[in-house]
Amino acid sequence: MTQTRFAGTDRYVATPDLMMAVNAAVTLARPLLIKGEPGTGKTQLAEEIASALQRPLFEWHIKSTSKAQHGLYEYDAVSRLRDSQLGEAKVHDIRNYIVKGRLWEAFESEVQPVLLIDEIDKADIEFPNDLLRELDRMEFYVHETRELIRARHRPIILITSNNEKELPDAFLRRCFFHYIRFPDAETMERIVRVHYPDLKKELLAEALTTFFNVRETPGLKKKPSTSELLDWIKLLLAEDIPPEALRGDDPKKTIPVLHGALLKNEQDVHLFEQLVFLNRRAGR
Amino acid sequence: MLVRFFTDLRAGGVPVTLPEFLSLLEGLEARLAALSPEDFYYLARLALVKDERHFDRFDRVFAEHFAGAEKVFERITAELPPEWLQQLAERLFSEEEKRQVASLGGWHQLLETLRQRLREQQGRHEGGNKWIGTAGTSPFGNRGFNPEGVRIGPSAARHGRAVKVWEAREYRNLDATRELGTRNIKMALRRLRRFAREGAPEELDLDGTISSTARNAGILDIRMQAERRNAVKLLLLLDVGGSMDPHVQVCEELFSAARSEFRHLEYFYFHNFPYEKLWKDNRRRFSEITDTTTLLRTFNADYRVVFVGDATMSPYEIEQPGGSVEHWNDEAGSVWMRRIAAHFPRLVWLNPEPEEHWKWTPSIGLTRELIGDRMFPLTLDGLDRAMSELKRRGVSKTQEQK
Numbered sequence: 001m002t003q004t005r006f007a008g009t010d011r012y013v014a015t016p017d018l019m020m021a022v023n024a025a026v027t028l029a030r031p032l033l034i035k036g037e038p039g040t041g042k043t044q045l046a047e048e049i050a051s052a053l054q055r056p057l058f059e060w061h062i063k064s065t066s067k068a069q070h071g072l073y074e075y076d077a078v079s080r081l082r083d084s085q086l087g088e089a090k091v092h093d094i095r096n097y098i099v100k101g102r103l104w105e106a107f108e109s110e111v112q113p114v115l116l117i118d119e120i121d122k123a124d125i126e127f128p129n130d131l132l133r134e135l136d137r138m139e140f141y142v143h144e145t146r147e148l149i150r151a152r153h154r155p156i157i158l159i160t161s162n163n164e165k166e167l168p169d170a171f172l173r174r175c176f177f178h179y180i181r182f183p184d185a186e187t188m189e190r191i192v193r194v195h196y197p198d199l200k201k202e203l204l205a206e207a208l209t210t211f212f213n214v215r216e217t218p219g220l221k222k223k224p225s226t227s228e229l230l231d232w233i234k235l236l237l238a239e240d241i242p243p244e245a246l247r248g249d250d251p252k253k254t255i256p257v258l259h260g261a262l263l264k265n266e267q268d269v270h271l272f273e274q275l276v277f278l279n280r281r282a283g284r
Numbered sequence: 285m286l287v288r289f290f291t292d293l294r295a296g297g298v299p300v301t302l303p304e305f306l307s308l309l310e311g312l313e314a315r316l317a318a319l320s321p322e323d324f325y326y327l328a329r330l331a332l333v334k335d336e337r338h339f340d341r342f343d344r345v346f347a348e349h350f351a352g353a354e355k356v357f358e359r360i361t362a363e364l365p366p367e368w369l370q371q372l373a374e375r376l377f378s379e380e381e382k383r384q385v386a387s388l389g390g391w392h393q394l395l396e397t398l399r400q401r402l403r404e405q406q407g408r409h410e411g412g413n414k415w416i417g418t419a420g421t422s423p424f425g426n427r428g429f430n431p432e433g434v435r436i437g438p439s440a441a442r443h444g445r446a447v448k449v450w451e452a453r454e455y456r457n458l459d460a461t462r463e464l465g466t467r468n469i470k471m472a473l474r475r476l477r478r479f480a481r482e483g484a485p486e487e488l489d490l491d492g493t494i495s496s497t498a499r500n501a502g503i504l505d506i507r508m509q510a511e512r513r514n515a516v517k518l519l520l521l522l523d524v525g526g527s528m529d530p531h532v533q534v535c536e537e538l539f540s541a542a543r544s545e546f547r548h549l550e551y552f553y554f555h556n557f558p559y560e561k562l563w564k565d566n567r568r569r570f571s572e573i574t575d576t577t578t579l580l581r582t583f584n585a586d587y588r589v590v591f592v593g594d595a596t597m598s599p600y601e602i603e604q605p606g607g608s609v610e611h612w613n614d615e616a617g618s619v620w621m622r623r624i625a626a627h628f629p630r631l632v633w634l635n636p637e638p639e640e641h642w643k644w645t646p647s648i649g650l651t652r653e654l655i656g657d658r659m660f661p662l663t664l665d666g667l668d669r670a671m672s673e674l675k676r677r678g679v680s681k682t683q684e685q686k
Contacts, residue, residue: 020326024316028307035336077498085502172334173301179336 012041012048013183013191021178022049031135031157033172036180039225042160046116049156056113058155060102066123068130071103072140072149094144103134104149112153121164128171136174183226185212195230202243207233214262217272224262232261289349296345298338307331321350337664517548519583519628521562523593524553550583556597557617557651558624559608576620580627588674589624591633592662595651602650621654631655632670636662 006022008014014022022045025032034042050057060071076097083091090096100108106115120128134140138151159175161167183191185208192204211232215223224232235258263269286309293300308331317323325346333342492507552562552574561573600607602617625631633651635642639661642648652659658673660666 016322017326017329020316020323021330024311024327024330027314027316028310030307033334077494081494081498081502169299169334173303175334176307176330177334178330179339 006049006052009048009052011194012044013187013194015181015183015187018045018178018180021176025158025176026053026156028176029154029156031159031175033159033161033167033175033177034180035161035163035177037182037223037225038162039227040180040182041226042180043116043118046114046118046158046160049158050114053114053156055111055156056109057116058102058106058109058113059116059118061118062120062123062127064122064124066127068127068134069101071101071117071131072134073101073104073142074099075144098142098144103140106155107138107149107151109152109155113155115155115157117157117159119162120159121161121167125165125168128167132170132174188226188229191226192230192233196233196237199233199237200243203236203241204233206243207236211262214259214272217275220263220268220271221265222263222268224264228262228264232258235261289345292345292349293332293342297341298333298345300332304332304334517587518550519587519589520549520551521558521589521591521593522551522553523591523595524555548587550587552579554593555608555610556593557595557601557608558591558620559611559613559617560615560620576624580623583628585628587628587630589628589631590670590674591631591655592636593633594635594637595633595648595659596637596645597647599646599650602647602654618650618654621651625655630674631658632673633659634662634666634670635659639666 005019006014006026007019021032024030034045036042046059047057049055075094076099080091080094080097103115106113135157138154139148141148188208188211189204192199192208207229211224211229214220239258241258259269259272263272286305290300290305308328311317311327311331312324317327328346329339329342333339487509489507489509492509493505496505496507497503552564554562558576560576562576562579563573565572597609598607601609602621605614605616606612607616633655635648637645637648642652642659648659658670660670660673
């Protein structure tokens with residue numbers, strides 16, 4: 001145990017409420033459910049916790065076809081069938097055909113690991129319910145070999161959700177819940193500083209103003225988020241754009257350079273260009 | 285100690301359960317939130333609230349409950365440092381005024397009054413008014429004291445910010461009882477989704493084949509299953525024009541959200557109330573029309589029908605033949621509505637008007653009567669109720685009614 005409190009890392013800015021959430025989840029060994037706008041660093045949080053606390057990280061990415069069983073273990077009946085027809089010796093031990101899932105691996109870890117269950121809302125609606133006992137007691141039963149697998153150390157479990165499905169109440173009751181709010185201008189400046197420490201001050205100020213202006217455009221399908229801002233700044237740096245280029249007479253009258261990095265949706269780009277066009281005409 | 289807070293939360297509409305409350309106490313015992321109201325607020329929210337839609341309600345209850353309790357934290361942390369007061373005085377008061385202050389009962393007295401004043405200001409602010417100067421009523425106001433410009437020493441400044449965290453009510457937009465945005469609507473319509481396997485078994489069930497082959501000692505045993513498809517069929521009937529104009533935006537959001545959710549989704553428009561004609565394209569509403577009888581014939585009873593409209597009109601438009609504001613209708617709207625309701629057993633009406641206004645509009649009462657009181661407000665909460673209503677009525681009941 002090197003460090004027990006999480007306070008953000010040199011690559012990740014954590015707000016006080018997020019720090020509290022992580023530390024409470026670690027101390028009380030409760031799974032932490034993270035929600036928030038896409039691109040606010042939900043998935044990255046697990047990596048940062050693992051590196052800050054120096055724990056191994058196990059990632060379990062959920063797809064629409066994922067079953068809770070996949071995280072525990074799978075019985076590879078096809079190989080066993082093939083082996084039996086080839087007359088292999090190992091076919092007699094069913095253990096050879098049990099494939100461990102991410103949860104099992106995390107349970108076996110020598111030190112307390114961090115387990116990320118990413119985008120749990122992608123899975124079937126019953127998925128979280130099937131994991132209740134496993135997350136509560138940190139143990140499960142392997143029917144094929146009749147053994148009970150119990151976690152050596154209760155893993156620090158992080159669960160992310162994009163709100164595509166409602167999660168069952170019984171599941172929510174067992175978790176701590178944190179909603180990552182979209183960062184305010186001040187936090188945003190810190191985040192950008194962390195990623196691009198030698199960014200010129202004027203460029204950053206201009207970029208942030210433009211960014212928040214774009215976010216305020218009414219009717220956007222997908223508002224640009226933190227990760228889009230970082231990409232955009234990377235582009236601005238690579239193209240060596242001077243801060244003056246971002247500063248029109250009126251931010252509403254000029255299309256920001258390289259806006260493709262901020263707006264990811266054809267309709268949004270159209271809408272934005274239209275608004276700019278209208279504003280320009282009205283200004284004349 | 286916090287039991288009253290717990291019951292207040294439940295009364296305030298935050299669904300808190302006992303295990304969650306116990307885990308908050310556990311967290312307090314583990315000293316996760318020591319001596320700072322901010323930390324306590326974060327910890328309590330983390331442990332007790334499991335949905336961002338409830339954040340706003342939680343904030344409100346929290347602010348109300350701990351309005352007086354901040355003092356406890358003040359006492360625990362530290363008394364306001366005297367240097368702060370000195371500094372504040374330097375900044376705010378002239379020499380002469382300082383002498384006057386001394387005559388008021390000294391610095392300690394001043395501090396108390398100031399605290400009280402600040403608290404009052406917050407109270408009023410919370411009530412929705414702008415921060416106001418207290419000129420003429422206090423030893424501060426008449427000397428140009430501006431509460432907004434004052435920063436109270438380290439501990440209290442933090443306290444001030446903490447209060448703001450839950451008084452800012454940043455999560456108001458996520459509250460379920462608010463009107464709908466696209467995201468909320470999507471969430472609620474998903475409730476309608478029901479995956480069901482129906483139709484002929486035409487897909488290879490790989491897992492089933494493997495396990496049954498393995499069980500069959502290696503002799504191939506192929507299993508088939510039906511394709512998985514969304515079985516929910518939806519018929520949307522939207523009110524356009526007239527009194528619905530302010531709600532068109534909301535309706536369109538509902539409509540666009542709905543479109544991606546269902547395999548079978550049909551939509552028709554009507555104006556104010558459904559009569560013998562409906563139309564699909566609002567621009568060509570007079571040329572391309574669909575007879576309501578055709579609608580009843582084409583769509584069978586397992587379609588779920590959702591009306592969206594404010595049902596706000598003159599009662600004549602519902603009850604009288606020829607009552608329509610646009611054309612002569614031979615049969616009254618209520619006759620058509622009864623026909624539709626009889627044909628589609630699973631039917632709801634979503635009304636964008638706030639629920640508490642309904643009883644003041646006679647036409648809303650009439651409509652509710654016609655559809656068997658299945659009108660719900662166009663909020664997330666109302667949608668939830670509407671969707672469970674749609675689910676509740678089984679097909680078996682359809683046959684009974686016929």
